[in-house]
Amino acid sequence: MGDAPLALPIRLAPFAGLAGSQMLHLRPPTRYASTPPGLTGFVPADTTRARQMLSLLARPHVECPLEAVILYREAIVLDGMQVLGRDGTGVLESFPLYAEPHHVAWQQHHLDRIASGEVAQVAEAGPPVAAIFAPCAFSFGHVLVEMLPRLVLLAEAGLRRLRLLVPAESEPLWPMVEFTLRALGMEAEKLVCPAGTAIRVPALHWASPVARHEHRKSPTLLHLMEKLRAAAPRSAGPERLYVARPAASRRNVANAAAVEQAARAAGFAVVEPSALPFAEQVALFAGARRILGPMGAALTLMAAMPPGGTVAMLEGGNADPFFWDLACLCGHRFTWGFTAPVAAFDMAMLERPMFVNPDLLAELLEGA
Amino acid sequence: MSTTLPIPWAPFAQVPSAETLHLAPASRYDSSPPTLHGFRPADDGQAREFLSVIARPEVPCRPEALMLFRDALVLDGSYVVSREGVAVRESYYNVPVDVALAERQAWQLSRIAAGDVASLPSSGPPVVALFLQDCNNFGHILAEMLPRLLHLEAAGIREMRLLLPQAAEPFRPVIGFALQALGLRAELVACPAGSILRVAALHWPSLVGEGWFKSPTVRRLFARLRDAAPAPGTAERVFVARPSTGRRVVTNADAAAEIAAEAGYRVVEPSALPFAEQVALFAGARRVVGALGAALTLTGFMAPGGRVGTIGPGYCDYFYWDLACLAGLSFDWGFAAPVERFRRGMLDEPITLPLGMVRRMVKEDSSFF
Numbered sequence: 001m002g003d004a005p006l007a008l009p010i011r012l013a014p015f016a017g018l019a020g021s022q023m024l025h026l027r028p029p030t031r032y033a034s035t036p037p038g039l040t041g042f043v044p045a046d047t048t049r050a051r052q053m054l055s056l057l058a059r060p061h062v063e064c065p066l067e068a069v070i071l072y073r074e075a076i077v078l079d080g081m082q083v084l085g086r087d088g089t090g091v092l093e094s095f096p097l098y099a100e101p102h103h104v105a106w107q108q109h110h111l112d113r114i115a116s117g118e119v120a121q122v123a124e125a126g127p128p129v130a131a132i133f134a135p136c137a138f139s140f141g142h143v144l145v146e147m148l149p150r151l152v153l154l155a156e157a158g159l160r161r162l163r164l165l166v167p168a169e170s171e172p173l174w175p176m177v178e179f180t181l182r183a184l185g186m187e188a189e190k191l192v193c194p195a196g197t198a199i200r201v202p203a204l205h206w207a208s209p210v211a212r213h214e215h216r217k218s219p220t221l222l223h224l225m226e227k228l229r230a231a232a233p234r235s236a237g238p239e240r241l242y243v244a245r246p247a248a249s250r251r252n253v254a255n256a257a258a259v260e261q262a263a264r265a266a267g268f269a270v271v272e273p274s275a276l277p278f279a280e281q282v283a284l285f286a287g288a289r290r291i292l293g294p295m296g297a298a299l300t301l302m303a304a305m306p307p308g309g310t311v312a313m314l315e316g317g318n319a320d321p322f323f324w325d326l327a328c329l330c331g332h333r334f335t336w337g338f339t340a341p342v343a344a345f346d347m348a349m350l351e352r353p354m355f356v357n358p359d360l361l362a363e364l365l366e367g368a
Numbered sequence: 369m370s371t372t373l374p375i376p377w378a379p380f381a382q383v384p385s386a387e388t389l390h391l392a393p394a395s396r397y398d399s400s401p402p403t404l405h406g407f408r409p410a411d412d413g414q415a416r417e418f419l420s421v422i423a424r425p426e427v428p429c430r431p432e433a434l435m436l437f438r439d440a441l442v443l444d445g446s447y448v449v450s451r452e453g454v455a456v457r458e459s460y461y462n463v464p465v466d467v468a469l470a471e472r473q474a475w476q477l478s479r480i481a482a483g484d485v486a487s488l489p490s491s492g493p494p495v496v497a498l499f500l501q502d503c504n505n506f507g508h509i510l511a512e513m514l515p516r517l518l519h520l521e522a523a524g525i526r527e528m529r530l531l532l533p534q535a536a537e538p539f540r541p542v543i544g545f546a547l548q549a550l551g552l553r554a555e556l557v558a559c560p561a562g563s564i565l566r567v568a569a570l571h572w573p574s575l576v577g578e579g580w581f582k583s584p585t586v587r588r589l590f591a592r593l594r595d596a597a598p599a600p601g602t603a604e605r606v607f608v609a610r611p612s613t614g615r616r617v618v619t620n621a622d623a624a625a626e627i628a629a630e631a632g633y634r635v636v637e638p639s640a641l642p643f644a645e646q647v648a649l650f651a652g653a654r655r656v657v658g659a660l661g662a663a664l665t666l667t668g669f670m671a672p673g674g675r676v677g678t679i680g681p682g683y684c685d686y687f688y689w690d691l692a693c694l695a696g697l698s699f700d701w702g703f704a705a706p707v708e709r710f711r712r713g714m715l716d717e718p719i720t721l722p723l724g725m726v727r728r729m730v731k732e733d734s735s736f737f
Contacts, residue, residue: 036415041728042404050401054423058416335408359724367408 006099009107010084012092015208018085020073024205025157027067030219034059034328038312038335038367041360045317045341053319053342056215062328064218068208069157075204076119078110080167080193081133083206093209096135110198120199122191127161129191130154130205137170140274141297142213145326148180149220150207152227155184159205162188168195176278180224183231214322217329225303225330232282232304238269241284243293243301246274251316253294254355262358263292266365273298292364294354299323307331312364316340316354337364371465374473377455380435380574384452389571390434390523395584399424402689402699405725410682410706418684418707421580427693429583433574434519440570441485442497443476445533445559448572458575461512463501479564488557490568493527495557496520497572504535506542506639507662511582511691514546515589516573521550525571530554534561542643546589549596580686582694590668590695597644597669600652607633607730608658608666616681618659619720627723628657631730638663657700657729659719664688672696677729679703679721683710700729 016023036057044050074086083091096103113119122129132150136142147170154162166174171192181188193199210218242263245252253259260270268290273281285291285304293299294314302311303326310333313323317340327334339354380386401422409415439451447463448456463469479485488495498516502508520528536543540556547554559565576583594600607628610618618624625635633655638646650656650669658664660680667676668691675698678688682705692699702725 036409036412036419038406038408039404040406042407044401044403047400051423051425054401054419058419058423060416357728359728362724363406363722 006101006104008099008103009111010090010095011088012090012095015070015091015093015206016068018072018089018091019087020085022071022073023068024071025069025153027153027156027220029066030064031061032064032217032219032329033061035333037324037327038333039338040335040363041338041357042336043338043341046344049319049344050342053321056321057324062216062325064216067153067210067218067220069153069159070206070208072204072206073202075201075206076114077131077165077193077199077201077204079195079197080165080199081131081135081137083131083204091206094131094134094206097213109196114198118198120197122163122199122201124202127163127189128159128205129163129165129201129203130159130188130207131165132207133165133167133170134209137167138172139297140173140176141300143170143173143176144300145217145221145303146209146211146213148177149210149218149224151180151184151186152220152224153207153210154205155186157205160186162186162205163191164188165199165201166190166192168192179231179278180228183227184224214320215325217326219329221303221329228282229286229304232279232286235280235283235287237284237287239287239289240266240268241288241291241293242268242270243291243296243298244270244272245294245296245298246272249296250351251294251296252353253314254353258358259356259361262361263365268292268365273301295320295323300326302327302332303330305330305332309333310335310367312337312367314339314354314356314364316349316352317342318345318349335364335367371467371470373465373470374477375449375453375455377457377460380456380458380572381433383437383450383454383456385438385450387436387438388433389436390519392432392519392522392585394431395429397427397429397584397587397694399426399693400698402692402701405700405702405728406722407701407703408706410708414684414709415707421684421686422689427581427690429577429581432519432576432583432585434523435572435574437570437572438568440567441480442531442559442565442567442570444561444563445531445536445565446497446499446501446503448497448570456572458578459497459500459572461500461575461578476564485564485566487566488529488568493529493555494525494569494571495531495567496525496528496554497531497570499531499533499536503533503539505662506539507665507687509536509539509542510665511586511668511687512575512577514543515576515583515586517546517550517552518585518589519573520571521552526551527553528555528571529557531559531565532556533559545596545643546593549593580690582690584694586668586691587694593647594651594669597647597651599648601649602652603634603636603649604652604654605631605633605730606649606653606656607635608656608661608663609635609637610659610661610663611637611639614661615716616659616661617718619718620723623723624659624721624726627726628730633657633730638666657726659721660685660688665691667691667697668695670695670697674698676700677702679719679725679729681705681714681717681719682707683714685710702729
């Protein structure tokens with residue numbers, strides 16, 4: 001028996017159905033082909049989860065809904081991300097994908113502050129105000145794949161000069177946003193929104209989602225990556241990349257030194273992208289044909305690799321289809337190397353170090 | 369383009385003169401996804417089919433029956449044609465419907481029209497047909513044909529005349545062991561290839577599995593054979609070597625066997641042993657690894673909870689995984705080549721086992737890590 005649905009204080013409705021909304025630009029529904037991945041080290045410790053995964057991997061294609069730029073008048077934006085229409089209804093797609101119990105208190109906090117008039121105000125004069133950020137705006141991978149492509153929609157709507165609402169958690173990633181804006185021929189002033197704040201916007205330009213995290217991306221991302229590749233410096237870099245995790249990161253590779261040594265011996269350049277400026281990251285991956293590495297945000301840079309590449313990912317049993325789905329969109333062959341059995345999901349998995357079996361690594365180095 | 373066959377056919381229950389002597393109800397068994405190694409799709413359609421099949425939660429099994437066909441014809445000792453001239457569809461299980469079959473049937477019809485038909489005396493024990501197209505293969509006989517004897521037993525038929533196609537001749541010892549284990553007595557009636565035999569009352573047990581599916585009837589036969597075999601062997605870990613002269617020769621068999629032996633596996637080529645000893649050997653095993661081949665059908669004798677690892681070429685033969693599901697065994701599926709659509713020629717092509725994969729499969733723990 002399933003749990004009762006979570007009762008949230010803010011009523012939510014799909015973006016097109018909100019009172020006072022106006023559609024400014026529309027990308028029609030589309031689809032992209034899905035390619036079954038290679039699988040090795042796949043041990044179904046949790047058979048239910050394994051079945052769900054296998055069924056998903058057999059899909060022939062991915063349907064993408066329409067994308068749009070919507071104008072909401074007299075909107076309120078929470079944390080720089082979540083949008084409330086003028087009647088107080090929340091835009092469903094701007095809220096977290098999965099409702100969790102702590103969202104109740106978080107929403108109530110915002111409602112209480114709005115009721116007591118603790119709402120900041122964006123000046124009416126000035127360039128259009130836009131919102132593109134979404135939950136997990138602190139994560140490089142989420143921002144690259146799920147948020148920055150929404151700038152393409154704004155550009156297509158003719159909005160080339162903006163004031164962009166930027167959640168405080170994504171401020172460290174502003175350089176990549178700036179590079180993207182330049183690549184798209186746009187410019188923007190950032191309006192940083194601290195966590196816990198509500199901002200009233202007289203005319204909010206909100207770009208609809210271009211992904212449903214693990215299951216669906218959008219050709220709009222491909223359009224963005226073309227622009228980023230064109231704007232990045234030319235580089236005659238290595239064709240084979242082993243994408244290492246940052247030294248202090250979670251999900252570190254316990255035998256990283258041995259793994260990287262084996263990768264070098266197989267002709268892979270060992271790179272740690274976060275040590276490079278974003279433009280150089282794009283340039284590096286634009287020149288690559290084969291990528292191998294442990295699951296992590298840097299692997300989203302596979303989107304910068306031209307179609308037809310191969311990607312092999314080491315993963316510790318989480319079975320998150322996000323990267324495989326991204327490879328499908330980008331037209332890359334994807335191989336999934338599991339370093340631990342596929343188990344029921346728990347958040348601790350996202351922290352757990354992995355040990356890479358040398359034979360598994362050899363298989364992936366050979367096939368990647 | 370579909371081929372039109374000269375002999376019309378119908379599912380066994382719809383053949384006009386079919387009589388049901390015994391009926392076993394529909395059933396099911398659980399299915400568990402296998403462990404996968406080296407799965408690389410070369411044909412996306414095939415890969416999608418594979419992923420969908422291994423995600424199944426259970427296997428539904430159709431009702432099974434013992435049928436009586438009066439005044440029937442049996443072609444090649446296997447294929448059943450009723451007195452109305454309607455073939456029993458299921459007796460052609462696994463036979464490609466192609467021009468070759470159409471030509472063969474046309475030839476058979478011309479011989480029947482010319483009266484070139486042998487007859488069995490109507491007096492004597494009941495006549496039984498249960499062998500199928502692939503009766504030249506140990507695994508198919510063991511898992512798809514001999515279990516059908518249980519339906520005869522259930523119908524109280526303990527003595528019979530069993531039609532034996534020429535291709536099944538080498539398996540007389542296996543058939544004899546199964547008959548003995550079930551307490552059945554049978555005279556084996558040799559049916560040369562090309563033979564057409566008229567039988568006054570033909571007893572035909574229906575299939576015990578089809579396509580990717582087996583049946584709990586198979587599990588029951590394996591249990592009975594295990595009971596009849598010598599005490600289980602003492603080797604808990606068995607590495608199954610392929611015969612050196614068979615199909616799908618393993619090019620690096622010695623290197624793979626050496627890895628297995630170092631990991632404490634007993635390296636065995638089962639066909640070198642009497643069948644009863646094969647049964648006992650596998651009944652005692654907890655972990656079996658080997659290249660894809662008929663001898664792995666013996667994993668059906670392992671006790672539930674054991675683990676089987678196979679490395680096959682690049683086609684998706686669900687047979688051994690499905691058998692493991694039925695027997696309650698964990699299954700590790702390794703691919704030595706990218707996965708593509710099945711071609712008959714693949715059955716003969718040599719296979720090179722990825723030694724890293726062998727090393728991981730023979731590791732003592734069950735998770736590879």
